[in-house]
Every structure is written in structure tokens, then in C-alpha cells.
Amino acid sequence: MDFTGICDRLKAIGAPGILGVDEPREKNPEDKKDLGRAGDSFVLVDPEELEGFLRFCRDDTELQFELLCDLTATDPGNDDEELWLNYNLLSIAHKHRLAVKAKISKENSNAPSVADVYRAAQWHEREAAEMFGITYRNHPDPRHILLPDDWIGYPLRKDYEYPKEYRGISCE
Amino acid sequence: MDQERTATVTEPKESAVLPDGSKEFVVDVHTEDMELNMGPQHPATHGVMRILLRVDGELVTGAQPHLGYLHRCAEKIGENVEWLQYLPYTDRYDYLAAMNNNLGYSMAVEKLLGIEIPRRAEMLRIICAELNRIGSHLIAFGTYGLDLGAFTPFLYTFREREWMMSLFEKICGARLTYSYIRIGGVFNDTPPGWLGEVSRFCDTFLVKWQEYYDLVVENQIFIGRTADVGVIPREMAMDFGLTGPMLRGSGIDFDLRRDMPYSLYGEVDKAGALNIPVARGEKGSLGDCWDRVWVRTMEMKESIEIVRWCLDNIEAGPVIGELPKTLRVPAGEAYVGIENPRGELGHYVVSDGGKVAVRCRVRGPSFCNLPVLEEIMLGTLLADSVAIIGSTDVVVGETDR
The missing domain is CATH 1.10.645.10 (Cytochrome-c3 Hydrogenase, chain B)
Structure with a gap:
């Protein structure tokens, strides 16, 4: 199924929390500030409804996204007040993909954990949590995964300040 | 490996009657679970990965991979x-x-x-x-x-x-x-x-x-x-x-x-x-x-x-x-x-x-x-x-x- 077909199906089965879709578009030649957008289409979802939304995607027979391929977050820049949560779903039965995005505020960055829906999410959420400072609510194992337990700061945030030293080792 | 390893032999609890009439005593040997670090420099972990194994004798009762030793951002x-x-x-x-x-x-x-x-x-x-x-x-x-x-x-x-x-x-x-x-x-x-x-x-x-x-x-x-x-x-x-x-x-x-x-x-x-x-x-x-x-x-x-x-x-x-x-x-x-x-x-x-x-x-x-290791290693030797x-x-x- 292509992206439009997936969106129609999502609307038809009443998947919760859909805020909109974003598709690539051409540059507007009259507006110089408009850069257009290249790449993939994605569905924008309310972060609070994520768990239910993904459950719908997984269980519907026509969508059947059995695999959570990727889960990550993105800090679009210091000017932005929001962090993006990115989910990438893959259906083995129907051989299609869906990119899902949710936006949460940087100030109060927490989101529901989807480890109940896809077990694959557990480690990805641990990584996103330590790199972006996101709190995944009801996460079964919220420890650091790649960074040491005593690491300060969230390295993939744009406002991250590099440490001067770590345990007596100079980093400059 | 500095974990204490204790074995306690409990009283014979069950006894089965064998076909010839004699009794067979079953002795329970309880060993405490031992935590065993496999890696980070173990040749079988294919790199600097550490797996924290929990073993009960020869049985693996828990396996937890610890990553990050090669993290380069x-x-x-x-x-x-x-x-x-x-x-x-x-x-x-x-x-x-x-x-x-x-x-x-x-x-x-x-x-x-x-x-x-x-x-x-x-x-x-x-x-x-x-x-x-x-x-x-x-x-x-x-x-x-x-x-x-x-x-x-x-x-x-x-x-x-x-x-x-x-x-x-x-x-x-x-x-x-x-x-x-x-x-x-x-x-x-x-x-x-x-x-x-x-x-x-x-x-x-x-x-x-x-x-x-x-x-x-x-x-x-x-x-x-x-x-x-x-x-x-x-x-x-x-x-x-x-x-x-x-x-x-x-x-x-x-x-x-x-x-x-x-x-x-x-x-x-x-x-x-x-x-x-x-x-x-x-x-x-x-x-x-x-x-x-x-x-x-x-x-x-x-x-x-x-x-x-x-x-x-x-x-x-x-x-x-x-x-x-x-x-x-x-x-x-x-x-x-x-x-x-x-x-x-x-x-x-x-x-x-x-x-x-x-x-x-x-x-x-x-x-x-x-x-998936955390799951499939449970209960194996x-x-x-x-x-x-x-x-x-x-x-x-x-x-x-």
C-alpha cells in the first residue's frame, strides 16, 4: 500500500490521535524563504495517543505493521521549542512502511512508552531517553544503555555543552 | 569471580518406591545464583561487549547485555x-x-x-x-x-x-x-x-x-x-x-x-x-x-x-x-x-x-x-x-x- 492508501485506511479504522500528514512538496518559486521539502511523507500523531495508535497499526489486518523498525528522537534546533519522536513501522506481510512523528515540548519532555506494543522499542527508548532527556512513562527498564550511568547532560540535544572532564580525564 | 558459592544439602524430602520395594531418596542440592561477567574482553563476545549472566549451576537464569564500551557518538x-x-x-x-x-x-x-x-x-x-x-x-x-x-x-x-x-x-x-x-x-x-x-x-x-x-x-x-x-x-x-x-x-x-x-x-x-x-x-x-x-x-x-x-x-x-x-x-x-x-x-x-x-x-x-538475547538465553545451558x-x-x- 502506498502512503495515501495507508492514510485512508488509518482514517477508515478510526486510529486515534492523528493530527495530520506531511508530504514532500516543491519549492514555491515566488516565495524565496520557502525551501520546499524533500524526502519521505509521515503521519503526525498526538504523543499522548501514541500507544493506542501503534496498537491499531499493528493489529489491523490491512496495515499489519508487525515490525517497529526504528524509534528515535530529533532535536530540530535551538530555535524550536519541540522535540520530535520518530517511529518507523514496517509491514512484512504487505511490504510497506510508515513514518510516524509526534512532537513534545523540550521543557516537559515526556512521552508514553510503547514497549508494551513492540518489545523492540525497549532498547531504542532507553537510547533516546539518555540522548535527548526524554522520560518514557511506564518504561520497564529505564537505565542508561550506551552512556555511563553518571553521565551528565543529553548529548544529542542541540544545546548540549561538552564536558570539560570526566572522572579526572580531561576532554579538552 | 569473588561471589560466594554455597551449597546446602536439605533433608531428603521425597522418596519414591522402586519396583523391587526399596526406597530411592532424592536429595535436593540448592546452589545460590551466581553472577558471571562475560566480557567486556571475552573472545566469544565478538568485541567489547559485556553480558552479565546469572547462572544457577549450569543453567542460565538471566542474561543482560551491557553496551557502550565502543560508543563514539x-x-x-x-x-x-x-x-x-x-x-x-x-x-x-x-x-x-x-x-x-x-x-x-x-x-x-x-x-x-x-x-x-x-x-x-x-x-x-x-x-x-x-x-x-x-x-x-x-x-x-x-x-x-x-x-x-x-x-x-x-x-x-x-x-x-x-x-x-x-x-x-x-x-x-x-x-x-x-x-x-x-x-x-x-x-x-x-x-x-x-x-x-x-x-x-x-x-x-x-x-x-x-x-x-x-x-x-x-x-x-x-x-x-x-x-x-x-x-x-x-x-x-x-x-x-x-x-x-x-x-x-x-x-x-x-x-x-x-x-x-x-x-x-x-x-x-x-x-x-x-x-x-x-x-x-x-x-x-x-x-x-x-x-x-x-x-x-x-x-x-x-x-x-x-x-x-x-x-x-x-x-x-x-x-x-x-x-x-x-x-x-x-x-x-x-x-x-x-x-x-x-x-x-x-x-x-x-x-x-x-x-x-x-x-x-x-x-x-x-x-x-x-x-532478543535477554529472552532466548533464559533456561539454556x-x-x-x-x-x-x-x-x-x-x-x-x-x-x-
Whole structure:
């Protein structure tokens, strides 16, 4: 199924929390500030409804996204007040993909954990949590995964300040 | 190992009456669970990975991989260097399949740029990616023998891998970290006679392949060590998001090269040169260690078929498109997943129209295939744990990035 077909199906089965879709578009030649957008289409979802939304995607027979391929977050820049949560779903039965995005505020960055829906999410959420400072609510194992337990700061945030030293080792 | 190990012998609790009337006493020996650190420098963990095992005698009652010993912030580096400059860093996460990493990253950026790749470059990309897949599987295959105590296959596979690496050395000058596949095409055309040598490699390799297959895969001792060990059922494989040989080892017929074709794989498939091996549970339950090794072994043979198809169909032409020296990538975001030897290698790149990426996410297949260990190692014997870790074929450079 292509992206439009997936969106129609999502609307038809009443998947919760859909805020909109974003598709690539051409540059507007009259507006110089408009850069257009290249790449993939994605569905924008309310972060609070994520768990239910993904459950719908997984269980519907026509969508059947059995695999959570990727889960990550993105800090679009210091000017932005929001962090993006990115989910990438893959259906083995129907051989299609869906990119899902949710936006949460940087100030109060927490989101529901989807480890109940896809077990694959557990480690990805641990990584996103330590790199972006996101709190995944009801996460079964919220420890650091790649960074040491005593690491300060969230390295993939744009406002991250590099440490001067770590345990007596100079980093400059 | 400084954990205290205590054994208490309790009073005989149960007694069964044997057929001759005598009583058999059952003595319970309770041992306390012991925590055992496997790694970070254990030869069977394939790198600097640590697995915290909890063992009750010989039984594994808990396994927890601890990562991060090789963490190099590849994603943060991606946000600090220019698009073209990031390419050499991609070599370094899955260092056994650097060509495939180059390909994945280049394709993600090309998707945003929306450019066409010259046909000869696509052919060379497939040849290199498939040769690299063979090299990577040879390591997986050889070191798996080492894990199980068979030293010979390791020496044999390294002999063939050496040839493959010298082929790459001739084409790009490097033996491990190639950076050969670039954004827009490949770095350079082939040196004279290179394609002929690849063809000779294919012929020789198929003979050697049969030797490996007979020597290891069909070996009764090998089957005894791997069949019915570390079984991953279909549902578990999908729930954990496994990809690549781990997924096909559980009997799920899915390969990105055929099912979501990229580059010229669609044409390869149409020509009938793309037959994806899927495990059938021949020697034990479906999804055991033997099945995964079998899938990798058969894939080497399939890769030779694909390379041969490319050698037959390659034409002269340019190998790289025209690109500006300072690359500005149009604003947008793209995710590209390609079939790495270990599974789906995904690159998620976000651009704001500038010289540097806003986000450069790498979805490493080793990282995603690893958590299943926590589940399948429960209740197995300690001696099998090495067989199970080896069958996942992790490269720690990629789990930690």
C-alpha cells in the first residue's frame, strides 16, 4: 500500500490521535524563504495517543505493521521549542512502511512508552531517553544503555555543552 | 569471580518406591545464583561487549547485555561535519560491512537530493556490496566455528576473505574502511582486469563454499551443538524487530533487496538471480542457531549469483554524477533502509537546507538484533550461551556506534 492508501485506511479504522500528514512538496518559486521539502511523507500523531495508535497499526489486518523498525528522537534546533519522536513501522506481510512523528515540548519532555506494543522499542527508548532527556512513562527498564550511568547532560540535544572532564580525564 | 558459592544439602524430602520395594531418596542440592561477567574482553563476545549472566549451576537464569564500551557518538559527529565528510565515519560502525554502510548513507542523502545515479555506478555498488556481504558472512561463519571450538573453518574462511579484501584494495586502496561508494556514485572506475578477477573469485569461491558446507554445516558435531539451541519463534522475531538472517532464520521470508527493491535489485530479481534462502527448521526446531548459520551460508552462494549477474550486464559509462564541492542538501527528512549482512541498516537524515545535517540517525541491525538475547538465553545451558551469542552475529562497533 502506498502512503495515501495507508492514510485512508488509518482514517477508515478510526486510529486515534492523528493530527495530520506531511508530504514532500516543491519549492514555491515566488516565495524565496520557502525551501520546499524533500524526502519521505509521515503521519503526525498526538504523543499522548501514541500507544493506542501503534496498537491499531499493528493489529489491523490491512496495515499489519508487525515490525517497529526504528524509534528515535530529533532535536530540530535551538530555535524550536519541540522535540520530535520518530517511529518507523514496517509491514512484512504487505511490504510497506510508515513514518510516524509526534512532537513534545523540550521543557516537559515526556512521552508514553510503547514497549508494551513492540518489545523492540525497549532498547531504542532507553537510547533516546539518555540522548535527548526524554522520560518514557511506564518504561520497564529505564537505565542508561550506551552512556555511563553518571553521565551528565543529553548529548544529542542541540544545546548540549561538552564536558570539560570526566572522572579526572580531561576532554579538552 | 569473588561471589560466594554455597551449597546446602536439605533433608531428603521425597522418596519414591522402586519396583523391587526399596526406597530411592532424592536429595535436593540448592546452589545460590551466581553472577558471571562475560566480557567486556571475552573472545566469544565478538568485541567489547559485556553480558552479565546469572547462572544457577549450569543453567542460565538471566542474561543482560551491557553496551557502550565502543560508543563514539557517530550520530553527534554526523551533526557536526559536512555531508560528504561524514562518509568515512559510516565505515566505522559495522566495520565488517563498510561498503554496505557507505551505500546506506549515500542512498539516504541521494533521496533528499533527488539525483540519478549512473548505471555503471549502480552495478559497481551492487558488486561491492555483495562481495562485502560474502566477506562479512565469512567472518561470521569462521568465528562461529571458533566459538564452538572448531579452529579450522576460521583459517579457511580468512583465506577467501583475504582475496576479497585484496580485490577491494585494488579498487579503492583500503582493506577495511573503504569509503568507496560515495554520494552520487562511486569513487573511481575499476582498474584494468578487475572485473575479470572478480569473476575468477566467484568461480573459486563456489568450490570452496561447498567445502565449508560439507565440513561445517552438515557436520554431525556441529548440528549437535546448534540444532534446537536458542530457538526464536516467528512471533518473538517480529516483536523484537529482528531483521536480516535472524528474521529469515526464524522462517520469515522477507528481504529488503527483493521486497522493497533499491538500486538495481529489482532488475536482478526479474532476471531470476535473487533467490532468498529462508530457514525451514531442517535439523531441529525452526529458528534455532543452526538455521541462522544455514541462512548465512546459503546467502554467500546467492551473493555470488548476484555478482555474476552484474558482471554479465555491466556496461561502460560514467561512475559518478556531477556534484558541487560543498554539498547543500534540500530541506527535508528521509529514511532509507538497506539489507546489510546483519539486517536492515537504516539511515534517517534530516536537513534544513544547509551544509550540515540536523539529524543523522543510524539504525544499526546489530543493536536491534541483540535484545532478543535477554529472552532466548533464559533456561539454556552455560555452554550453549556462547553458541547463541555467536549465532546473532553482532558487531559491537555497530551496537555502540
